[in-house]
Amino acid sequence: MKAVVIRDGAVSWDDKTSPTIGEDELLVRVEAAGINGADILQRAGRYPPPPGIPADMPGLECAGTIEAIGERVSGFRTGERVMGLMAGAAQAELAALHQRLALRVPAGLSPAEAGGFPEVFCTAHDALFSQGSLGIGDKLLVTGAAGGVGMAAVQLGRAAGADVVASVRNPELRGRVEALGAVCAEPAKAVGLGPFDVVLELVGGPGVAQALATLAPWGRYVVIGTGAGSRVEVDLGVVMARRATLRGSTLRNRSLEEKATVVRRVEHHVLPLVASGKVRVVVNEAFPFARAQDAYEHFAAGGKFGKVVLTTGGPRA
Amino acid sequence: MKAVVIRDGAVSWDDKTSPTIGEDELLVRVEAAGINGADILQRAGRYPPPPGIPADMPGLECAGTIEAIGERVSGFRTGERVMGLMAGAAQAELAALHQRLALRVPAGLSPAEAGGFPEVFCTAHDALFSQGSLGIGDKLLVTGAAGGVGMAAVQLGRAAGADVVASVRNPELRGRVEALGAVCAEPAKAVGLGPFDVVLELVGGPGVAQALATLAPWGRYVVIGTGAGSRVEVDLGVVMARRATLRGSTLRNRSLEEKATVVRRVEHHVLPLVASGKVRVVVNEAFPFARAQDAYEHFAAGGKFGKVVLTTGGPRA
Numbered sequence: 001m002k003a004v005v006i007r008d009g010a011v012s013w014d015d016k017t018s019p020t021i022g023e024d025e026l027l028v029r030v031e032a033a034g035i036n037g038a039d040i041l042q043r044a045g046r047y048p049p050p051p052g053i054p055a056d057m058p059g060l061e062c063a064g065t066i067e068a069i070g071e072r073v074s075g076f077r078t079g080e081r082v083m084g085l086m087a088g089a090a091q092a093e094l095a096a097l098h099q100r101l102a103l104r105v106p107a108g109l110s111p112a113e114a115g116g117f118p119e120v121f122c123t124a125h126d127a128l129f130s131q132g133s134l135g136i137g138d139k140l141l142v143t144g145a146a147g148g149v150g151m152a153a154v155q156l157g158r159a160a161g162a163d164v165v166a167s168v169r170n171p172e173l174r175g176r177v178e179a180l181g182a183v184c185a186e187p188a189k190a191v192g193l194g195p196f197d198v199v200l201e202l203v204g205g206p207g208v209a210q211a212l213a214t215l216a217p218w219g220r221y222v223v224i225g226t227g228a229g230s231r232v233e234v235d236l237g238v239v240m241a242r243r244a245t246l247r248g249s250t251l252r253n254r255s256l257e258e259k260a261t262v263v264r265r266v267e268h269h270v271l272p273l274v275a276s277g278k279v280r281v282v283v284n285e286a287f288p289f290a291r292a293q294d295a296y297e298h299f300a301a302g303g304k305f306g307k308v309v310l311t312t313g314g315p316r317a
Numbered sequence: 318m319k320a321v322v323i324r325d326g327a328v329s330w331d332d333k334t335s336p337t338i339g340e341d342e343l344l345v346r347v348e349a350a351g352i353n354g355a356d357i358l359q360r361a362g363r364y365p366p367p368p369g370i371p372a373d374m375p376g377l378e379c380a381g382t383i384e385a386i387g388e389r390v391s392g393f394r395t396g397e398r399v400m401g402l403m404a405g406a407a408q409a410e411l412a413a414l415h416q417r418l419a420l421r422v423p424a425g426l427s428p429a430e431a432g433g434f435p436e437v438f439c440t441a442h443d444a445l446f447s448q449g450s451l452g453i454g455d456k457l458l459v460t461g462a463a464g465g466v467g468m469a470a471v472q473l474g475r476a477a478g479a480d481v482v483a484s485v486r487n488p489e490l491r492g493r494v495e496a497l498g499a500v501c502a503e504p505a506k507a508v509g510l511g512p513f514d515v516v517l518e519l520v521g522g523p524g525v526a527q528a529l530a531t532l533a534p535w536g537r538y539v540v541i542g543t544g545a546g547s548r549v550e551v552d553l554g555v556v557m558a559r560r561a562t563l564r565g566s567t568l569r570n571r572s573l574e575e576k577a578t579v580v581r582r583v584e585h586h587v588l589p590l591v592a593s594g595k596v597r598v599v600v601n602e603a604f605p606f607a608r609a610q611d612a613y614e615h616f617a618a619g620g621k622f623g624k625v626v627l628t629t630g631g632p633r634a
Contacts, residue, residue: 201553204553208553223553223556223557224557226553226554226557230552230553230554230557231550231551231552231553231554232550232551232553233548233549233550233551234548234549234550234551234563235547235548236518236521236525236540236543236547236548236549236565237543237547237548239540239563239564239565240540240541240543240547240565240566240567241567241570242565243564243565243566243567243571244564244565245562245563245564246551246556246562246563246564247556247560247561247562247563248553248556248557248559248560248561249557249560250557250558250560253558254560
């Protein structure tokens with residue numbers, strides 16, 4: 001089969017041995033696979049995958065059609081469309097997807113939308129609700145809200161009855177983020193719209209100290225991305241005075257059962273919203289798998305709204 | 318009545334108007350009242366009390382005998398021995414204690430022990446369990462464990478089935494902290510005994526970054542004291558990789574219902590252990606109220622084991 005392969009800091013669409021599935025896995029004929037920040041780090045050799053996952057095969061999510069199932073799989077049949085989370089090697093013609101990390105694709109979702117759904121919606125749902133305990137009437141700040149996780153978080157926050165403020169650096173993208181249901185402003189102004197019950201930090205760097213100071217009493221500060229810098233100064237006096245919580249996490253290095261819990265929560269809480277059209281997967285651009293290097297460059301350049309996805313079809317938005 | 322009064326950065330035992338009690342309050346003839354870090358900050362003008370509490374009357378806890386009760390008080394009678402949390406003005410001959418913040422004193426507890434119990438045991442219990450979710454078999458690090466909160470936390474951690482490591486700077490105090498059930502070492506060595514599921518930070522300063530790096534996956538870092546510095550550098554990459562949580566809090570600025578919840582939990586979980594002698598209130602030194610300034614100086618000097626308490630009796634250990 002063909003797969004996206006990392007070699008010397010670049011990616012290409014190359015021959016690889018097809019995966020063999022375990023008894024709990026689905027063999028998926030992949031139609032689309034999203035690109036995530038972790039892929040860019042892995043391409044640069046700075047995000048070694050967990051044990052058992054080839055370091056040269058990126059991709060944390062995919063969507064496609066089930067071609068074969070392991071002997072202990074129940075509830076999925078060949079020919080069904082699925083999407084799901086993987087620990088790597090998802091950007092390939094064939095992928096071995098664990099049944100507990102798989103979701104049936106709602107009717108009406110395009111391949112590109114399905115391929116770009118799992119990672120950002122699982123990440124955003126886990127961060128907002130399991131970690132941030134976001135609830136009705138909470139005020140939520142999403143920093144760097146134009147990217148994939150931000151796009152998902154803004155919509156999930158609104159769906160849960162929160163007031164959502166989104167900070168977006170690029171002024172051209174603000175209108176589109178506002179259309180998802182957030183009040184959108186440049187970072188310095190967005191912070192001024194607090195106090196916030198929950199902050200979802202997708203940027204990191206010097207803005208963290210400022211945003212931390214805008215937390216309401218019992219506020220939760222959840223760190224998911226630190227592209228602008230991970231070493232920050234924290235005033236513990238502020239944390240204590242607000243009885244605040246600062247949390248961080250990544251999805252990838254969790255155990256199978258932890259990831260499965262997240263996926264099952266997303267199935268229950270989010271899929272119905274996607275099926276009804278209340279929540280949508282914003283696809284910035286879809287590239288054919290053979291143009292993986294272009295797609296990675298496009299992703300890494302930043303300043304875009306929504307997901308960058310690789311598909312077997314031609315480019316589509 | 319007489320009360321400890323703050324004037325120009327010093328304290329004295331002076332005349333003050335007796336408190337009048339509200340309908341939910343107990344008028345307590347105080348026998349003992351512990352000194353806490355917040356009193357020292359308040360003496361220096363750096364910890365303004367909440368609205369309605371006189372800025373010149375320190376004291377967050379007391380123990381004594383009920384002299385009168387408000388008309389809505391139920392479950393307490395005059396003549397009973399009680400101890401409890403106050404938002405200030407506890408170091409006085411008479412104190413107005415809210416019934417939901419009051420605890421009956423277990424038989425066998427001396428006045429000094431009772432007067433030194435509420436604040437540190439409520440703080441430690443809230444930090445370890447409500448904030449840190451400490452459980453059986455968790456590994457707990459208590460930094461600066463020789464003080465009042467540390468003495469309480471070490472014992473509560475052990476009582477809950479946790480493995481407790483205590484960092485204590487003063488080598489002369491380590492044996493006494495070990496006798497409470499902890500493995501005790503100097504800070505640099507104690508940190509090396511991780512990974513820790515929960516860290517109770519009572520010191521702050523540069524040691525925080527080091528201790529944060531010793532957290533186990535899903536570890537909880539609870540900040541209660543920052544005497545050595547509150548501005549610290551935090552590596553959010555470490556926080557994310559460990560899926561860690563950093564929390565901070567103070568008890569004093571919480572609402573009545575929040576404090577009442579803490580006090581009721583301590584009544585249920587901790588008082589039986591105190592009554593049976595499994596957990597003890599370590600009193601470092603008891604001073605008569607008239608020697609409040611000496612007692613404050615003794616507290617502020619640090620390097621002691623257990624609580625410093627003001628009492629109506631003579632000095633006793």
